[in-house]
Amino acid sequence: MKKIFLVVKREYITRVRKRSFIVMTLLTPILMVGLIGGLLWVAMADKGGTKMIAVIDDSGLFKDKFQNSDDIHFTYLKENIETAKSEFNHMGPDGLLYIPKLDIQNPKGIQFFSENNPHFGVINKIENTLEEEIEHIKMMQLGVDPQILQSIETSISLNTLSLTSSGEKASNAEATVGTAYVSSLLIYFFLFLYGVQVMKGVIEEKYNRIVEVIISSIDPFQLMMGKILGIAAVGLTQFFLWVILSFAVTNAGFLIFGLDKDPVTLVSETAGIGIEATEIAQTNTGIMELMETIPITYVLVTFIVFFLGGYFLYASLFAVVGSAVDSDADSQQFMFPITIPLIISIVALGFVLNDPDGQIAFWMSMIPLTSPVIMLGRIPFGVPIWQLALSISLLVCGFIFTTWVAGRIYRVGILTHGSKVSYRTLTKWFFQNY
């Protein structure tokens, strides 16, 4: 056991000390937060400046109907549309709206000219105004009093609550789906990243032949497990550093930019140009508050459990691939079958999140090869404790089985050089006495 620890220590220290590890660990959260911050910045910058829109209204229906706002300023032109178009570039407005004579029943031929692609918010606002006005005219023609219509207009925003045995909790579908996606993708990414590191480590030892010296000191299985455990420790270190750094960078970012709003409202506000402000206010009522209803600690703990379980399962398979090939380049053919269940998990994630308690979701979160990704997708929606327990037990059995199989193939593989390895060879190795 002491010797396994030596291997774990070596694997851990040589990796954590690498410049690439330090850079990646520090830079990733900064980049992520920076990217989001940058997008916000661009969105806000884009919002700045009032759009000047020139309107030519040949129908005469929309006189003074376009309301100026902070964002858009409308000016009515008396000119002919053709002259307006030819003078468009010198005149300076950002857009030119042309409304021809209209048939109220079939309003067609309204055009909008602009130099660049028009802003979504602007189009939205113009369309809304046009629709409202035409509806208004139609109602007048039909003899409906707009006052009555206004009085019957209702706005509903569903207050979603999740009902569990421990009582009802406020929930938010977007936040839940978001958490599910992020944790599933993250675990997929982690399994790949660290699985491949195990494979590369095995290939390195085999390629530079130090493996023979080492297994004349310790059992090959100890070496394999030491490597897997050491890299798991690297993974956990990186994960914790990312969590801590992301929080730190986010907070620092908001301090620096002097923003007093919480990030979620900021995102929604900037993204929601064209949606009426009251609406934003409604949907955003305490999104942060709702975020808190997603039990962060619970998600983190299950993430770590399923990351470790899934990692041990996949890492031992990656170790087999590493032991079977002579160089990185040969590893492709054997990596393919290993990555299939992971890719299937990601493809199926959409279905699973649509129906987190359905058959597909249930079975895929039980099968050890797919359960880490799929179960992490289900967790934010709430998973019965027995399913969680069963899934974890199956995952543990799964990795015990794969490490056992892997160990038998590995000890032969690491000493075999130069021969073309097929799946039949691997089977032969598995049954070979050593």
Place this chain on the structure above:
Amino acid sequence: MYLLEAQNIYKSYADHQALTDVSLQIPKQSIFGLLGPNGAGKTTLIRIITSILQADSGAILLNGEKLKRSHTQSIGYLPEERGLYNKMRVGEQLLYLARLKGLDRSLAIDRIRHWLHKLDMLEWSGKNIEDLSKGMQQKIQFIATVLHEPQLVILDEPFSGFDPINVNIIKDEILNLRDRGATVIFSTHIMESVEKLCDHIALINKSKKILDGKKKDIKQQYRTNRFEIDHAGPLKGLEGVYSIIGSKTLDDNLFRSVVQVPEDHNPNQLLKELIIHTEIHKFTEIIPSMNEIFISKVSEQS
């Protein structure tokens, strides 16, 4: 007393037989040459001795005890195909390998310093392995093999890739190890170094041991009773029991002849006979080199 005994070792892989009934006795404090052509089974035998592989049947005894995993601490192994972690520093790497052999930290550090100093590598201790030349890397590998002062040192083709200066350094170290009580198994097909270093040898070919014993005895056994004589004036009228196998002119009136002496005669009798016929300048018995024995035994089998 034998340090290591191999008793009737059999080992087969999926597609071929690697060792067939191989038994060896390796005396304590000897340098034992394990010889054989490529693919004969040497490396398999070594891997069985180092517990990397298990024999299908047969036993290995170390100091009379059946070999177990913990014995790897008293064995140092330098494989033929060898390498180190490229991105690891020299000192750290040696420390890691020494600790895997069960050496404690402070003792390991002392010995690493001692060996690096001895092989003139001390200033390289903090460098990564990839910054070292191939010869320096091989010195490090040699140090790693002997750091834990093993009773049994197994060197598989230790000189391949070494320059002549380093070959001599390592040869001296091998002799030192033996003199300080270690036993060395030395696997090679370079017969020149066998000639110089080995006390005992075993020859393995096609999975079977075909020859073993003291180098001296084997050479004795393979002597052909032929003598090489340099003489002035042609050799004529030699008695019928001696046959001249070859003769050539070396210089003006100086000849070299090879004479076969029958089993029941000794060199003195030949000398007496020769004195009558010619003037002798040099008289040596032709003793076969290990190389010749090796080639004749191996080709005899195939």
